[in-house]
Amino acid sequence: MANLSEETALNDLATDPMGQVTSVSQLTDVQPTDWAFQALQSLVERYGCIEGYPDRTYRGNRAMTRYEFAAGLNACLERINDL
Known part of the structure:
Protein backbone atom coordinates (compact mmCIF):
# COMPACT_ATOMS: atom_id res chain seq x y z
CA MET A 1 0.00 0.00 0.00
CA ALA A 2 1.42 3.40 -1.00
CA ASN A 3 1.94 5.97 1.71
CA LEU A 4 0.34 9.42 1.54
CA SER A 5 3.43 11.18 0.16
CA GLU A 6 3.77 8.59 -2.64
CA GLU A 7 0.08 8.95 -3.52
CA THR A 8 0.41 12.74 -3.58
CA ALA A 9 3.47 12.51 -5.82
CA LEU A 10 1.67 10.18 -8.23
CA ASN A 11 -1.37 12.47 -8.28
CA ASP A 12 0.92 15.43 -9.00
CA LEU A 13 2.36 13.55 -11.97
CA ALA A 14 -1.09 12.83 -13.33
CA THR A 15 -2.23 16.45 -13.11
CA ASP A 16 1.11 18.14 -13.74
CA PRO A 17 2.69 16.43 -16.76
CA MET A 18 6.36 16.95 -17.46
CA GLY A 19 7.82 18.53 -20.57
CA GLN A 20 10.99 18.04 -22.59
CA VAL A 21 13.99 20.10 -21.47
CA THR A 22 16.40 21.44 -24.08
CA SER A 23 18.79 23.09 -21.60
CA VAL A 24 19.48 22.50 -17.91
CA SER A 25 19.27 26.29 -17.45
CA GLN A 26 15.50 25.97 -18.07
CA LEU A 27 15.17 24.19 -14.73
CA THR A 28 14.89 26.79 -11.98
CA ASP A 29 15.73 24.38 -9.16
CA VAL A 30 18.93 22.97 -10.71
CA GLN A 31 22.11 24.93 -9.99
CA PRO A 32 25.63 24.47 -11.42
CA THR A 33 26.79 23.67 -7.88
CA ASP A 34 24.38 20.71 -7.53
CA TRP A 35 26.17 17.35 -7.39
CA ALA A 36 24.17 15.96 -10.34
CA PHE A 37 24.33 19.08 -12.54
CA GLN A 38 26.95 17.66 -14.93
CA ALA A 39 25.03 14.41 -15.35
CA LEU A 40 21.77 16.24 -16.09
CA GLN A 41 23.52 18.60 -18.49
CA SER A 42 25.12 15.69 -20.33
CA LEU A 43 21.83 13.80 -20.65
CA VAL A 44 20.06 16.90 -21.98
CA GLU A 45 22.79 17.94 -24.43
CA ARG A 46 23.79 14.50 -25.70
CA TYR A 47 20.49 12.65 -25.68
CA GLY A 48 17.65 15.09 -24.97
CA CYS A 49 15.97 12.69 -22.60
CA ILE A 50 15.37 14.77 -19.47
Whole structure:
Protein backbone atom coordinates (compact mmCIF):
# COMPACT_ATOMS: atom_id res chain seq x y z
CA MET A 1 0.00 0.00 0.00
CA ALA A 2 1.42 3.40 -1.00
CA ASN A 3 1.94 5.97 1.71
CA LEU A 4 0.34 9.42 1.54
CA SER A 5 3.43 11.18 0.16
CA GLU A 6 3.77 8.59 -2.64
CA GLU A 7 0.08 8.95 -3.52
CA THR A 8 0.41 12.74 -3.58
CA ALA A 9 3.47 12.51 -5.82
CA LEU A 10 1.67 10.18 -8.23
CA ASN A 11 -1.37 12.47 -8.28
CA ASP A 12 0.92 15.43 -9.00
CA LEU A 13 2.36 13.55 -11.97
CA ALA A 14 -1.09 12.83 -13.33
CA THR A 15 -2.23 16.45 -13.11
CA ASP A 16 1.11 18.14 -13.74
CA PRO A 17 2.69 16.43 -16.76
CA MET A 18 6.36 16.95 -17.46
CA GLY A 19 7.82 18.53 -20.57
CA GLN A 20 10.99 18.04 -22.59
CA VAL A 21 13.99 20.10 -21.47
CA THR A 22 16.40 21.44 -24.08
CA SER A 23 18.79 23.09 -21.60
CA VAL A 24 19.48 22.50 -17.91
CA SER A 25 19.27 26.29 -17.45
CA GLN A 26 15.50 25.97 -18.07
CA LEU A 27 15.17 24.19 -14.73
CA THR A 28 14.89 26.79 -11.98
CA ASP A 29 15.73 24.38 -9.16
CA VAL A 30 18.93 22.97 -10.71
CA GLN A 31 22.11 24.93 -9.99
CA PRO A 32 25.63 24.47 -11.42
CA THR A 33 26.79 23.67 -7.88
CA ASP A 34 24.38 20.71 -7.53
CA TRP A 35 26.17 17.35 -7.39
CA ALA A 36 24.17 15.96 -10.34
CA PHE A 37 24.33 19.08 -12.54
CA GLN A 38 26.95 17.66 -14.93
CA ALA A 39 25.03 14.41 -15.35
CA LEU A 40 21.77 16.24 -16.09
CA GLN A 41 23.52 18.60 -18.49
CA SER A 42 25.12 15.69 -20.33
CA LEU A 43 21.83 13.80 -20.65
CA VAL A 44 20.06 16.90 -21.98
CA GLU A 45 22.79 17.94 -24.43
CA ARG A 46 23.79 14.50 -25.70
CA TYR A 47 20.49 12.65 -25.68
CA GLY A 48 17.65 15.09 -24.97
CA CYS A 49 15.97 12.69 -22.60
CA ILE A 50 15.37 14.77 -19.47
CA GLU A 51 11.91 16.10 -18.67
CA GLY A 52 10.91 18.82 -16.24
CA TYR A 53 7.63 19.96 -14.75
CA PRO A 54 5.55 22.77 -16.34
CA ASP A 55 6.66 25.13 -13.54
CA ARG A 56 10.23 24.77 -14.91
CA THR A 57 11.46 22.60 -12.02
CA TYR A 58 13.14 19.21 -12.01
CA ARG A 59 12.32 18.32 -8.38
CA GLY A 60 15.48 16.31 -8.01
CA ASN A 61 15.14 16.10 -4.23
CA ARG A 62 11.80 14.29 -4.51
CA ALA A 63 11.87 10.52 -4.07
CA MET A 64 11.37 8.56 -7.29
CA THR A 65 9.34 5.40 -7.69
CA ARG A 66 10.72 2.38 -9.51
CA TYR A 67 8.10 2.98 -12.20
CA GLU A 68 9.32 6.55 -12.74
CA PHE A 69 12.91 5.31 -12.95
CA ALA A 70 11.95 2.68 -15.52
CA ALA A 71 10.05 5.22 -17.62
CA GLY A 72 12.95 7.69 -17.56
CA LEU A 73 15.53 5.04 -18.36
CA ASN A 74 13.39 3.76 -21.22
CA ALA A 75 13.02 7.28 -22.66
CA CYS A 76 16.80 7.75 -22.63
CA LEU A 77 17.48 4.33 -24.15
CA GLU A 78 14.99 5.03 -26.94
CA ARG A 79 16.74 8.33 -27.71
CA ILE A 80 20.13 6.58 -27.73
CA ASN A 81 18.80 3.94 -30.12
CA ASP A 82 17.50 6.70 -32.42
CA LEU A 83 20.97 8.27 -32.69
